[in-house]
Every structure is written in C-alpha cells, then in structure tokens.
Amino acid sequence: MEQTYTPQQIEAKWQQTWQDWQLFTVSEDPEKEKYYLLEMFPYPSGKIHMGHVRNYTIGDVVARYKRMRGFNVLHPMGWDAFGMPAENAAIANRTHPAEWTYENIDTMRAQLKQMGFSYDWNREIATCRPEYYRWEQWLFLKMVEKNMAYRKESFVNWCEDCQTVLANEQVEAGMCWRCGQAVRQKKLWQWFFRITDFADDLLVHCDQLPGWPDKVITMQKNWIGKSYGAEIRFAVADSEQVISVFTTRPDTIFGATFMCLAPEHPLVVELSQGTAEENAVQAFVEKMAMQDRSAKAVEGNEKEGVFIGAHCVNPMTGQKMPIYTANFALMEYGTGAVMSVPAHDQRDFEFARKYELPIIAVVQPQETAQDEPLTPDTMEKAYVGEGIMINSGQFNGSHNKQAQQDITAHLEANKHGRQTVSFRLRDWGISRQRYWGAPIPMVHCSICGIVPVPETDLPILLPEDAQLLEGGKSPLATLETFIQTTCPKCGSAQARRETDTMDTFVESSWYFERYCSPRYEDGMFDKAAVDYWMPVDQYIGGVEHAILHLLYSRYFTRVLHELGLVSYKEPFTRLLTQGMVCKETNACETHGFLHPDDVQVRDKQLFCKICGQPVTTGRVEKMSKSKKNVIDPNLLLDRYGADTTRLFCLFAAPPERDLEWSEQGVEGGFRFLNRVWRLAAKWIGIVKPVTPYDGVPGQLTGDLADLNRKIHETIYRVTRDIDDRFHFNTAISAVMELVNVMHGIGTDHADDDDTPAVMRAALETVVVLLAPIVPHFAEEIWQTLGHTQSIVCAPWPAYREDALIKDEVLIVVQVNGKLRSRFNLPADTDQETIKQQALSDERVQSFIAGKTIRKVIVVKNKLVNIVV
RNA sequence: GCGAGAGUGGCGGAAUUGGUAGACGCACUGGACUUAGGAUCCAGCUCUGGCGACAGAGUGGGAGUUCAAGUCUCCCCUCUCGCACCA
Numbered sequence: 001m002e003q004t005y006t007p008q009q010i011e012a013k014w015q016q017t018w019q020d021w022q023l024f025t026v027s028e029d030p031e032k033e034k035y036y037l038l039e040m041f042p043y044p045s046g047k048i049h050m051g052h053v054r055n056y057t058i059g060d061v062v063a064r065y066k067r068m069r070g071f072n073v074l075h076p077m078g079w080d081a082f083g084m085p086a087e088n089a090a091i092a093n094r095t096h097p098a099e100w101t102y103e104n105i106d107t108m109r110a111q112l113k114q115m116g117f118s119y120d121w122n123r124e125i126a127t128c129r130p131e132y133y134r135w136e137q138w139l140f141l142k143m144v145e146k147n148m149a150y151r152k153e154s155f156v157n158w159c160e161d162c163q164t165v166l167a168n169e170q171v172e173a174g175m176c177w178r179c180g181q182a183v184r185q186k187k188l189w190q191w192f193f194r195i196t197d198f199a200d201d202l203l204v205h206c207d208q209l210p211g212w213p214d215k216v217i218t219m220q221k222n223w224i225g226k227s228y229g230a231e232i233r234f235a236v237a238d239s240e241q242v243i244s245v246f247t248t249r250p251d252t253i254f255g256a257t258f259m260c261l262a263p264e265h266p267l268v269v270e271l272s273q274g275t276a277e278e279n280a281v282q283a284f285v286e287k288m289a290m291q292d293r294s295a296k297a298v299e300g301n302e303k304e305g306v307f308i309g310a311h312c313v314n315p316m317t318g319q320k321m322p323i324y325t326a327n328f329a330l331m332e333y334g335t336g337a338v339m340s341v342p343a344h345d346q347r348d349f350e351f352a353r354k355y356e357l358p359i360i361a362v363v364q365p366q367e368t369a370q371d372e373p374l375t376p377d378t379m380e381k382a383y384v385g386e387g388i389m390i391n392s393g394q395f396n397g398s399h400n401k402q403a404q405q406d407i408t409a410h411l412e413a414n415k416h417g418r419q420t421v422s423f424r425l426r427d428w429g430i431s432r433q434r435y436w437g438a439p440i441p442m443v444h445c446s447i448c449g450i451v452p453v454p455e456t457d458l459p460i461l462l463p464e465d466a467q468l469l470e471g472g473k474s475p476l477a478t479l480e481t482f483i484q485t486t487c488p489k490c491g492s493a494q495a496r497r498e499t500d501t502m503d504t505f506v507e508s509s510w511y512f513e514r515y516c517s518p519r520y521e522d523g524m525f526d527k528a529a530v531d532y533w534m535p536v537d538q539y540i541g542g543v544e545h546a547i548l549h550l551l552y553s554r555y556f557t558r559v560l561h562e563l564g565l566v567s568y569k570e571p572f573t574r575l576l577t578q579g580m581v582c583k584e585t586n587a588c589e590t591h592g593f594l595h596p597d598d599v600q601v602r603d604k605q606l607f608c609k610i611c612g613q614p615v616t617t618g619r620v621e622k623m624s625k626s627k628k629n630v631i632d633p634n635l636l637l638d639r640y641g642a643d644t645t646r647l648f649c650l651f652a653a654p655p656e657r658d659l660e661w662s663e664q665g666v667e668g669g670f671r672f673l674n675r676v677w678r679l680a681a682k683w684i685g686i687v688k689p690v691t692p693y694d695g696v697p698g699q700l701t702g703d704l705a706d707l708n709r710k711i712h713e714t715i716y717r718v719t720r721d722i723d724d725r726f727h728f729n730t731a732i733s734a735v736m737e738l739v740n741v742m743h744g745i746g747t748d749h750a751d752d753d754d755t756p757a758v759m760r761a762a763l764e765t766v767v768v769l770l771a772p773i774v775p776h777f778a779e780e781i782w783q784t785l786g787h788t789q790s791i792v793c794a795p796w797p798a799y800r801e802d803a804l805i806k807d808e809v810l811i812v813v814q815v816n817g818k819l820r821s822r823f824n825l826p827a828d829t830d831q832e833t834i835k836q837q838a839l840s841d842e843r844v845q846s847f848i849a850g851k852t853i854r855k856v857i858v859v860k861n862k863l864v865n866i867v868v
Numbered sequence: 869g870c871g872a873g874a875g876u877g878g879c880g881g882a883a884u885u886g887g888u889a890g891a892c893g894c895a896c897u898g899g900a901c902u903u904a905g906g907a908u909c910c911a912g913c914u915c916u917g918g919c920g921a922c923a924g925a926g927u928g929g930g931a932g933u934u935c936a937a938g939u940c941u942c943c944c945c946u947c948u949c950g951c952a953c954c955a
C-alpha cells in the first residue's frame with residue numbers, strides 16, 4: 001500500500017472501474033425490493049456549483065447505503081434543459097440555445113462523474129430532446145380532450161420593450177429585469193391547466209405525507225389556501241346585473257355599506273358606462289394596469305379607489321350601497337368583488353375613512369358589551385374579533401359564530417347566496433411567449449378555430465435553426481416555416497401554429513416517471529416499469545421548490561392517475577429539503593460585494609484593494625455570483641479530490657440545515673482521510689493475512705475488548721444515523737471516534753493472537769461504514785485488504801447486540817441534582833448496592849454529612865440522586 | 869399582518885424515552901520530533917475565582933412542573949424562512 005494518499009489518482013481509477021463493471025446499471029427485478037432515490041435534476045446552466053455538490057452528495061450516500069442494504073436502487077440523473085437562461089446566454093454569446101445547453105450538459109456531466117456519484121447513466125434524459133417533449137405534447141392533447149386544459153384570456157406581466165411576458169420572478173420592483181422598463185398588466189389568451197379541480201385533493205393529501213417536512217406541508221397548504229365562507233349575490237340597482245362576492249364573514253353583512261370591485265372586474269367598465277364617472281373610472285383602471293403589483297410596492301400603498309356611478313342592494317338590509325373600484329380588491333381572489341364592512345375589516349375601514357363612507361358596527365366585543373360599545377365615529381381601527389351581534393335585525397344578541405351559520409342559511413333560503421369555499425390556488429397558466437421550450441401542439445384555423453394537432457403528427461418539433469431576436473422576443477412568432485400549416489380538421493391552408501411554448505415546470509412535473517423507462521418509444525413511459533419503480537421513495541432537493549415544482553408534480557401525478565396511466569396519486573413518499581451552502585461575504589462602501597482576491601489584510605484588518613477603504617465582512621450569505629462568495633467545486637476537486645469534498649459537505653452540518661463554507665473544515669476532512677490512510681498503511685501487512693475477528697465478546701480483554709465493543713457501537717450508531725434521519729455528520733463523527741480508539745493501539749503486540757484479527761475487523765468496519773460517503777477511498781483500502789469484489793456490492797455490516805454490553809458501567813452520583821461524584825460498578829449491580837456505594841462515597845459524604853437524607857433515587861446502570 | 873422554524877463554548881455542531889451539557893471537528897495554547905515545517909504525534913481548551921485539589925455559574929430572558937429540565941408547560945425577546953391588500 002502506498003504511504004501517501006493520492007486522491008485524484010485513486011478516484012479516476014475507481015470511476016473507470018465502476019463504469020467498466022456497470023455497477024450502477026439497474027433493471028426491474030421482482031425478486032428484490034426496489035428503492036427509488038431521486039435528487040432534483042439540474043438546469044444545465046454552465047458548471048455545477050456547491051449547491052449541486054451538496055444535494056447530489058447527500059443523495060449518493062443514501063443510494064450507496066441502500067444498495068449495500070440489498071435494495072435494487074434506481075438512482076438516475078438528467079437535465080431540466082429548457083428555459084430562459086439558455087435564450088439570454090445565446091443572445092449574449094451569439095450562439096444557439098441548443099448548442100449552449102448541450103455544451104453545458106457535457107461539462108456538467110463530466111463534473112458529476114468526477115464526483116463519483118453512482119448514477120445509472122444509461123437512463124440520462126434531457127427535457128429539450130424531442131423524444132422527451134413529444135410525450136409531454138401527447139399528454140397536453142389528452143388534457144385538452146378531457147377538458148383538463150383550456151384557453152382563456154387573462155392578465156399577465158408584460159414588458160412592452162421586450163415584447164414578452166415576464167414571470168413574477170422576473171419583475172423586479174415593478175420593472176423588467178432585463179431592460180428596466182415599467183411592467184404593465186396585459187390581457188392575453190393563454191393556456192391553463194385546471195389544477196384547481198384538484199385543490200381539495202391536493203390539500204387533503206398533505207396530511208398523508210408523513211415523510212415530508214412539516215415546513216413544506218405548511219407552505220403547500222397555505223399556497224392552496226382554502227377558506228370557508230359564503231358567496232353572496234348583490235343585485236345592482238336599476239339593472240339586471242348581479243355582483244357576486246365571496247366572504248369569510250357573512251355574519252357582518254348588516255355592516256356592509258359599500259362594494260369594491262377589482263379594477264379588472266368586467267362590471268367596472270360596464271356599469272360606469274354612460275355615467276358621470278365614466279372617464280374617472282377609465283383613468284383609474286388604466287392607472288392600475290400600469291401599477292407595480294409586487295409585495296414591496298403594495299406594502300405602504302394607501303387604499304385608493306373611485307365610485308363607478310352605480311349602486312347595489314344589500315340583500316339583508318335593503319340599503320343601497322355605492323359601488324367602487326379599489327386598488328385593494330384583487331381580481332384573482334374569490335370573485336374579484338368585496339362586500340365592504342368597514343367596522344370589521346381593516347382595509348375596508350381605511351377606505352371608508354378616506355372616502356367618508358358610513359361605518360356600522362355589527363359585532364360587539366363580548367368583554368366590553370356592558371360599558372364600552374363600539375363607536376364607529378371614533379374607532380381607530382376595525383374590530384376583527386368575535387362577539388355578539390348588534391344592528392343585525394333578528395340576529396341581534398347571538399354570537400357571531402352562530403350568526404355566521406344562521407345568516408348563511410337565511411341567504412341560502414332566499415336565494416341570495418350559499419355556503420362555499422374559496423381557494424387561493426389558481427389555475428396553472430402554462431403559455432410562455434418564449435422560444436426555448438416545448439411547443440404547444442395546437443393549430444389556429446381561420447375556419448375551425450382552435451384545433452389540436454393529431455397524435456400521429458407528434459412531436460411538433462421546436463425548429464433548432466431559428467434565429468434569436470435581440471430583446472428576447474420569441475422567434476417562433478415570426479418564423480413562417482414553423483407557423484404555416486394546414487388545419488388538421490378541414491385541411492385549409494389558412495391555419496397557423498400556436499407559437500407559445502410550455503412553462504418549463506411542465507417538463508419537471510413528470511421526469512421521474514420517464515426515468516423508469518427513458519428510451520420507451522410507445523408512450524410517456526412503460527407501465528410495467530413505472531409500476532415497479534414508482535413512487536419515488538426518497539426525493540432530495542432545495543427548499544426553493546417547496547411550492548411550485550412539488551405542487552405541480554403532485555398535480556401531474558393526479559392527472560396521470562385520472563387518465564389511468566398510473567396507479568398512485570402521490571409521486572414522492574419521502575422528501576428531504578437540504579439547506580443552502582453559504583459563505584462569508586466581503587463588501588466595501590463604493591464597490592459593494594468584493595471578490596476575495598480584491599480584499600487585502602493589513603494589521604489584521606481587511607481593506608478593499610481597489611479603493612483602499614475598510615471592508616465590512618462577516619455576513620454569511622447563500623453562495624451566489626452577485627455576492628461574490630462562490631467557491632468553484634473544481635478547485636476542491638483539484639486540490640483535495642471528490643472524497644474530501646463529499647466528506648466536508650456531509651460533516652459540516654446536518655443536511656436540512658444551511659452549511660457554512662469553511663476552508664479549514666475541508667482541510668480537516670482531508671486530514672481525517674489521511675489519518676485513516678496512514679493507519680491502514682501501518683497495519684496492512686500485519687492484518688492482511690488474517691480473518692477478521694467475528695465480534696464475539698468475552699474472549700477479549702483490555703484494549704481489544706474495548707475496541708471490539710467500539711466497533712459494534714459504531715456500526716449501531718452509523719446505521720441509526722443514516723437510516724433513521726440522514727444525519728451524516730454524527731455518523732462520520734462516530735467513525736472518527738472508532739478511528740481514535742484504533743489509533744491508541746500499538747503494533748508492538750501485533751504478534752498476539754487476537755490483535756491482528758480485531759484490528760482487521762476494525763479497519764474493515766471503518767472502510768465499509770465510510771464506503772457510501774467516500775467511495776473511492778473506501779474502495780481502494782478495501783481492495784488492499786484483499787477483497788476482489790467492489791465494496792459497492794459489500795453487505796452493510798450488522799452489529800452484535802452482545803458486543804454492545806459493557807461489563808462495567810459508570811454511575812453518577814448527584815446530591816440535590818448536582819453532580820458530586822462518579823464511580824465504576826459491574827453492570828447490572830442491584831439498586832441497593834449502588835445506593836450504599838453512593839452513600840459511602842467519600843466525596844458524597846462531604847456533601848451529606850450532618851444533613852437528613854430525605855430521598856434517594858437510583859437509576860440502574862446510570863445514576864443516584866440523593867436529596868437532603 | 870398571517871404561518872413555520874431556530875436560539876447551546878471563540879466557531880461548525882453533539883446530547884434515545886427528562887438522567888454526566890459541550891461528543892466529533894475547526895480555531896487557539898503548550899510540548900515532542902525536526903535544518904525547517906503550514907506535516908505528524910502528545911497534552912490542554914465553557915466562563916469566574918484559586919498555584920492547586922476544588923468551588924460557583926452556565927444551553928436567548930423570565931416563571932412553572934420534577935428527586936432531576938438544553939429536553940416538558942406558560943409568558944417574553946431575538947433571528948431566519950415562507951406567504952402577503954386573500955375579503
């Protein structure tokens with residue numbers, strides 16, 4: 001065995017061997033229990049970053065561990081390859097998105113291989129390939145056929161300069177992220193998936209995902225946002241029109257004094273027509289369309305609105321209520337109309353105060369019912385709590401919770417409303433006015449209207465020769481060779497293709513099924529393969545996908561289930577959301593965040609190299625280019641190799657927590673591997689010829705007995721840490737403890753009978769337990785120990801219960817709960833003996849002398865507490 | 869505002885069911901081996917007092933339950949994350 005550890009050499013060798021032996025290639029095997037381990041696939045943005053390294057290292061440890069436990073492990077990797085960055089990069093670099101994407105894939109694949117991840121590379125997929133997206137188009141057609149997909153006109157973020165729709169994430173403080181122009185709301189025809197049909201089902205099953213973090217479950221529930229309430233219909237005065245509102249507080253209807261409609265509400269324009277307010281309303285609506293809708297802008301926004309020149313009638317009081325259009329009424333929630341009860345809703349209250357609208361209190365706080373009635377003229381904020389009904393006709397005197405039901409029932413009986421629920425979740429708009437995505441397989445015929453492309457014509461290929469346009473406008477919209485087609489229904493040449501592409505979240509909503517049979521040509525997937533592998537047993541990824549990707553995937557699985565394509569409803573049994581990789585940032589006043597190279601140290605203080613100003617340092621942030629605190633994994637691979645990199649990612653923090661980068665931490669990991677290496681090198685000659693000790697306790701004495709116990713204790717701890725809770729950091733520290741014990745054993749007794757055998761057992765244990773974590777390193781020592789089969793196929797060791805038993809235990813003695821003494825006793829000494837021993841203990845004596853012993857608590861094999 | 873999570877040495881982090889707080893590692897300090905070491909090995913390392921044995925305090929703060937609380941209950945503070953004019 002070489003005296004020094006040379007990671008790069010070893011790693012390259014074993015990566016090649018694993019590939020040659022096809023160790024990670026899997027197929028369905030009904031004899032073996034399957035385990036589907038999946039990490040969120042990457043967007044091929046260029047190079048892998050530390051976030052990828054951490055995510056995939058965690059996954060790889062679990063995959064390798066499960067393999068050693070005898071599972072048939074599916075562990076695939078692929079590329080979420082469509083998306084906007086490719087277009088932007090292509091424009092910037094005068095290349096093509098496809099070229100850029102495939103180059104990145106090649107780079108990143110090579111990097112992942114260099115990390116030694118145990119993927120079945122035969123199953124690699126890229127979502128931008130026609131073999132993949134054709135089945136997505138196929139599913140789209142099915143969804144159109146089943147009315148699960150539809151087209152409607154709706155408002156989107158629109159940048160006039162770039163002539164494109166922007167996702168909410170691409171609107172920064174109300175401006176386009178690319179050109180800085182103000183974003184406005186534009187009405188466009190778009191395709192939608194009816195995810196709201198499954199709102200209840202998605203919500204109900206949230207409570208049936210015990211393997212998911214509570215945090216994610218809560219986020220999903222909040223996103224779906226189910227509220228119970230009533231839909232109430234208000235007749236418009238002097239009109240046939242009716243305004244329908246949703247409210248969670250039907251009990252307050254007697255206090256409803258005006259009505260607010262969202263600016264986009266169709267009745268706003270309609271009802272104001274021909275009134276004196278028409279122009280003012282028109283102006284307000286246009287102003288609102290131009291306004292920033294981001295959370296930040298909304299924060300300090302004052303309530304604002306205009307009277308639209310019409311009234312409606314309160315169905316309970318018969319009173320006329322003025323109708324306003326207001327900035328706080330949202331078209332996308334409920335019905336886009338609010339019955340305003342200023343006494344009991346803060347927004348309505350502010351609005352009423354501003355426009356001097358009447359305020360009527362209808363719920364009286366119970367504790368003040370006697371002496372302090374609510375006074376609408378002087379109250380400073382709305383009262384939103386519970387209480388007793390007042391000013392509410394026959395409902396006066398009852399509790400408002402009761403009134404909620406009674407009033408709803410009353411409205412229902414009089415056909416003015418009904419009990420209902422409302423969801424925050426909206427249908428999923430999937431149209432993107434973008435080039436680098438899967439084309440939506442529909443045709444617009446001037447005669448037949450919207451016609452689906454026949455299945456046999458799929459895939460509708462994304463033309464890869466399109467010239468990208470400056471500014472990001474989709475070239476598809478003007479690419480005549482793509483647009484021109486004949487109508488599949490009537491054959492007319494007056495037909496044009498849909499030029500929108502699908503949201504890239506559509507691709508990532510079913511890729512895990514595709515992995516089960518990635519080359520299947522007769523459908524989205526082979527049913528038998530999916531039946532065998534799905535659902536995913538363990539999914540691992542960043543918490544940033546806690547809502548959208550995971551919700552869409554859960555929804556898509558329901559669609560597939562509804563179509564009879566799969567037999568399960570939930571795609572991911574267990575979910576682990578790993579924390580971010582962070583690092584300290586450096587910044588100076590004029591130059592903002594500084595690259596480490598631009599920082600210099602003088603007298604233990606940091607200065608900016610560019611301007612010489614002092615540098616503020618210390619804020620630990622997520623690694624990102626903009627914060628200039630990224631570490632390139634390549635650097636680590638070059639200097640320390642993959643195993644050290646993996647070890648550090650796992651050891652520095654438990655997976656769900658944020659990991660703070662530390663150069664010394666990496667160094668420490670490297671040191672540990674070297675330490676083990678030297679230990680192995682020292683013992684290999686002595687240990688290689690013998691068979692490992694079988695672990696039976698009792699025959700060994702002294703250090704060897706301790707070591708033997710430590711071996712089994714370590715197996716126990718590592719297994720529990722990995723299996724139950726993925727706490728690799730404590731698993732590693734357990735192995736470190738074992739190594740520390742081994743370190744204390746000298747080679748001077750190496751010719752004893754037992755020493756080589758126990759040391760061999762210890763060494764093998766260390767290597768096998770580390771195999772999922774630092775696979776190349778473990779493999780190399782494993783082979784040196786004389787094994788001819790890969791450690792990948794080695795069985796996970798079992799610990800011996802009998803080897804864990806100690807014959808001597810440490811008893812702690814407390815006096816009044818404070819630790820006063822400790823001593824060793826044979827294990828399982830009876831309570832009375834322990835007690836006597838404790839009471840007669842010299843140190844204890846000094847604390848209890850002259851005092852009355854009131855009570856003595858004895859916990860077997862553990863402690864004595866003497867109460868005086 | 870609503871919701872979720874977290875506060876433990878100089879630092880990252882450990883502590884089954886309440887039972888030795890600080891495992892393991894980093895940093896630091898001393899020593900050994902060295903021409904030298906940023907390599908390696910040995911030792912120390914929560915704070916306060918003491919040469920020392922030892923004593924006292926100590927898991928964000930405050931109460932409580934208990935023989936015993938980092939862990940359980942209540943109140944408060946701080947931080948992080950998510951959603952946010954959701955009717």
